[in-house]
Amino acid sequence: MTQTRPWVPYLLILPSVAFLALLFIVPLVQTIWLAISDNGAPSLANAQRMVNDINFGRSVQNTFLLTAVVVPVQLAIALAMGTMVAKIAGGRETILWIWTIPLAISDLAAGLVWLSILQNTGYFNSLLFGLGLIERQTSWLSYQTPVALFIAIAIAEIWRGTAIVMVIIVAGLNQVPKEFKEAAEIFGAGPWTRFWRITLPLIRPALQSALILRTVLAFEVFAVVYALGGRNFPVLVGEAYNWQNQNQNYGVAAAYAVLIMVISLAATLVYLKAIKVDPERLP
Amino acid sequence: MSTANPAGFVSSRRWLLWSGIIALCAWVLVPIYLVALGALGGRQGVYQWPKTGLPMGISLDPFLLFLRTEGVTQSFFNSLGAAGITVALSILLGAPAGYALARYNFRGKDSYRLLVLLTRAFPLAILALPLTVSYIRLGLYDTIIGVGLIHTVLALPFAALVTQGIFLGVPRELEEAAWVFGCTRIQAFFKVVAPLALPGIVATAVFAFVISWNEVFAASVLTVRNRTLTAYLLTVLSESPMHYRFAGGLLLILPSVIFIFAVRRYLFAIWGISSK
Numbered sequence: 368m369t370q371t372r373p374w375v376p377y378l379l380i381l382p383s384v385a386f387l388a389l390l391f392i393v394p395l396v397q398t399i400w401l402a403i404s405d406n407g408a409p410s411l412a413n414a415q416r417m418v419n420d421i422n423f424g425r426s427v428q429n430t431f432l433l434t435a436v437v438v439p440v441q442l443a444i445a446l447a448m449g450t451m452v453a454k455i456a457g458g459r460e461t462i463l464w465i466w467t468i469p470l471a472i473s474d475l476a477a478g479l480v481w482l483s484i485l486q487n488t489g490y491f492n493s494l495l496f497g498l499g500l501i502e503r504q505t506s507w508l509s510y511q512t513p514v515a516l517f518i519a520i521a522i523a524e525i526w527r528g529t530a531i532v533m534v535i536i537v538a539g540l541n542q543v544p545k546e547f548k549e550a551a552e553i554f555g556a557g558p559w560t561r562f563w564r565i566t567l568p569l570i571r572p573a574l575q576s577a578l579i580l581r582t583v584l585a586f587e588v589f590a591v592v593y594a595l596g597g598r599n600f601p602v603l604v605g606e607a608y609n610w611q612n613q614n615q616n617y618g619v620a621a622a623y624a625v626l627i628m629v630i631s632l633a634a635t636l637v638y639l640k641a642i643k644v645d646p647e648r649l650p
Numbered sequence: 651m652s653t654a655n656p657a658g659f660v661s662s663r664r665w666l667l668w669s670g671i672i673a674l675c676a677w678v679l680v681p682i683y684l685v686a687l688g689a690l691g692g693r694q695g696v697y698q699w700p701k702t703g704l705p706m707g708i709s710l711d712p713f714l715l716f717l718r719t720e721g722v723t724q725s726f727f728n729s730l731g732a733a734g735i736t737v738a739l740s741i742l743l744g745a746p747a748g749y750a751l752a753r754y755n756f757r758g759k760d761s762y763r764l765l766v767l768l769t770r771a772f773p774l775a776i777l778a779l780p781l782t783v784s785y786i787r788l789g790l791y792d793t794i795i796g797v798g799l800i801h802t803v804l805a806l807p808f809a810a811l812v813t814q815g816i817f818l819g820v821p822r823e824l825e826e827a828a829w830v831f832g833c834t835r836i837q838a839f840f841k842v843v844a845p846l847a848l849p850g851i852v853a854t855a856v857f858a859f860v861i862s863w864n865e866v867f868a869a870s871v872l873t874v875r876n877r878t879l880t881a882y883l884l885t886v887l888s889e890s891p892m893h894y895r896f897a898g899g900l901l902l903i904l905p906s907v908i909f910i911f912a913v914r915r916y917l918f919a920i921w922g923i924s925s926k
Contacts, residue, residue, distance in 0.1 A: 379750035380762055383743040383806060390777070390803045391769060397780035444674075451671050464914045465675045468682070471906035473864030475880050479899030480681045483688040486696075486892060490684050493700035504699065526681060538918045579770060587773040590866040590884060594895075597888060604776065604867060611779055611871055624776040635771040 398628075401621035413618035417626070420619075426601040432517070433602070434585040437524045441581060442574075444525070445532035449540045450562070463537065470530035477527035478594025482508075485519050485595070510599040520600060523591050528584065532577045539573025540566070575642040582638070583631045603627050682903065688896030689713050696892040716897035725882035726901070728794050729863055732878050735798025736862035737855045740805035741813075745851060748813025749839075753822070766807040774804050778868035785872060792874045800868045805858035812857075812920055816850035817843065853916035860906045 405412040417423055448466055452459055469477070484490045487504045495501045507515040543566060551561045567574070589604040598605075607623035610616045687705060688695060692712030717723060751759065778800050782791065790796035820843050828838035863879075870881040877885065883898040890898070910917070 373756065376750040376754035376756040377758075379746040379754075383747040383810060384762065384765070386739075386743050386802065386806065387765060387769070390781075390799055391772075391774070394777040394780050394784075395772070397784075398777060401780055447670070448674060451667055451674075454667055455671070460914075462671055462675060463918075464911070465678055467910065467914070467917055468678055468907055470917075471860050471864075471910040472903055473866060473880060473906075475866045475883060476864075476899045476902035479883075479895050479902075480685040482892075483685045483896045483899070484681060488697055488699045488701070490701050490703055493703070496700045526677070534917060541918065583771060583773060587775065587867070590880070593884065594887065604773070607776065607779065608867065608871065611782070617779065617782065620779050624773075624779050627773050627776055631773050632771050 395628075398621050398624050401618055402625040405618065413622040416616075416619050417622040420606070422601040422606055426603050426606045429517070429600060430586060430588065430603045433521060433524065433588060434582060436521050437528065438578065438581050438585055440521075440525050441529045441532045442536075442578065444529045445536045445577070448529075448533045449536045450566075452537065453540060466533055467530050469527045470534065472527055473590065474524075474527060474588070475590035475594055477523050478591035481519060481523040481526065481591075482595055508596055508599070510596075513600070516596050516600050520588075520592055520595055523595060524585070524588060527591070528581060531584075532581055535573050535577040535580070536570065539570035542573075543569045571642055572644045575638055575644055578638050578642070579635050582634045586627055586631050586634070603630075685896050685899050685903075688893060689716070689900040692893050693891065696896075712893055713897050713900070716894050716901075719894070721877070721882055721886075722879075722898075722901075725877045725879045728797075728873075728876055729879040731794040732797040732801060732869070733859045733862040735795060736801040736805050737858045739798065739802040740809040740858045741851065741855055743802070744806050744809030744854075745813045747810040748815075749817050749843075751810070751814040752817035766810055769803070769807045775800070775865060775867040777803065778871040782871060791872060792876050794876055794878075796872050797869050797878060798862070800872065801862035801865055804865065805861045808861070809854050809858060812854045813847075813851060815920075816847050816854070819850070820846045850916060850919070853913040853920055856909045856913045857920065860909060863906050864902075 402413055404410055452462060452466075455462075472480075482489075485492075485507050487506055491507070492501065492504050495505070506512060507519055509516070547565050547569065548561060551565050556564065587604055588602055589608065592600050592602050592605060598609075603623055604627060607620045607627070610623065611620035684703065687703070687708060690705075690708035690710065690713055691698070692707075692709075692715075695707060695712075698707070717726075747762070750756070751763070781796075781800060785791035785796050790799070824842050824846070825838050828842045829835070833841060865878075866880040866884055869878040870884050873881050879898075879902060883895075883902070887895065913920075
């Protein structure tokens with residue numbers, strides 16, 4: 368609106384640009400260089416050490432499996448929550464507030480919460496014992512029970528991470544004009560058809576940002592795994608952490624970091640391509 | 651069947667809906683209740699078998715004992731400090747950018763938005779790995795300021811985008827009216843725009859706080875002695891008794907849940923799209 372002082376907006380964004388350049392772009396370049404160099408010369412030694420490490424294959428597999436299980440379940444629960452809450456009038460605010468609580472809970476805390484339930488003398492075993500399904504305390508979180516450990520970590524992640532998807536989905540659902548639904552109803556579309564043909568396409572922008580956010584976070588999974596299974600369940604970020612802090616090998620840690628970034632970027636691109644969003648409707 | 655007994659059909663559907671809602675509420679709340687029982691039950695509570703899930707034998711003493719454990723209170727305050735720095739920096743740097751995005755058209759606006767959105771595609775906490783070396787050189791390693799800086803990288807893009815939405819929600823006409831009455835741009839901003847935008851900015855600040863409070867990876871990589879609460883809990887995890895772990899979990903959960911409760915009205919508006 369004021370063209371007399373065209374430098375004003377630049378002055379306003381400059382501090383944040385400078386900050387992001389220093390603490391986002393520079394470390395990004397540093398990470399990549401650390402990963403693909405050895406003693407200051409370009410080399411693939413770090414990548415080779417990473418790939419040949421005993422935990423590499425398992426950590427890749429675990430991270431992908433976990434993401435593949437957790438993200439769709441979270442999306443489904445979030446859509447169910449959004450659909451349910453749209454049908455009620457009274458108590459809507461309270462219910463939404465309860466469902467958003469996990470948004471404020473860290474992945475470490477979520478791991479500890481589920482540890483209290485799933486540890487040997489925990490509530491889950493007590494319940495099974497009370498129902499007569501087990502005779503002794505059963506261990507679910509050891510390296511001897513990899514499937515149970517996987518399910519436990521997935522449950523903790525679903526418990527914690529669904530809230531953010533729900534918030535984005537509900538915000539998207541609130542934007543869908545009622546007229547569309549009413550029109551579809553008049554033309555005889557059942558609830559299922561309405562959901563797939565009307566609601567889902569209309570909340571595409573929300574779906575897209577929720578999926579990108581959650582998938583990138585899912586590939587970063589770390590503390591919840593550590594709290595529940597210690598080192599029994601290697602994941603990518605956990606390996607980066609171990610190489611950095613235990614082995615003091617910053618090169619291999621950086622190689623893991625680059626791998627995680629490439630996977631996250633690839634996932635983002637897939638979502639951008641797969642869920643086309645009209646740029647005019649971007650929030 | 652619906653023609654025979656429409657009322658019964660409707661009420662059974664309502665019943666199904668409400669049982670689903672209540673089940674999902676329980677799914678969120680019961681685990682928090684159980685970890686609180688674990689935190690307040692102490693050592694005996696952990697080994698009690700089988701557990702009833704009822705609040706028996708609990709007291710605040712085990713939790714207070716945990717708080718007095720070496721390193722807990724210090725790391726608690728370190729977390730508060732890092733979160734405070736994150737809040738201050740992300741609002742101070744993010745809000746002006748949000749205002750520029752909301753009120754001006756300028757060349758490079760789209761590139762700026764792209765830079766901000768690009769950060770979303772990256773696992774940002776991982777950038778702490780190379781920072782270790784630069785931080786040691788700059789004297790920022792193992793300091794709360796250093797942790798606050800990397801947490802600001804996480805919170806700043808969020809703050810810029812959310813404050814853009816908040817400033818867009820303040821009618822431009824009000825600001826222009828203030829100019830007509832003789833305010834300078836800066837006066838108009840602080841007298842007219844800022845008061846109207848304040849609740850939204852406070853809510854953004856709360857989110858920045860929660861982002862920093864909950865972050866584990868970067869804080870663990872960049873600190874040794876001045877650990878934040880998450881970093882402290884992560885490093886002592888394997889040698890702590892169970893009830894200490896649960897107490898740590900509860901201590902992590904309490905402040906952020908209270909803060910989220912305080913801004914619950916803004917939760918959905920903040921996610922870019924208002925829930926009118």
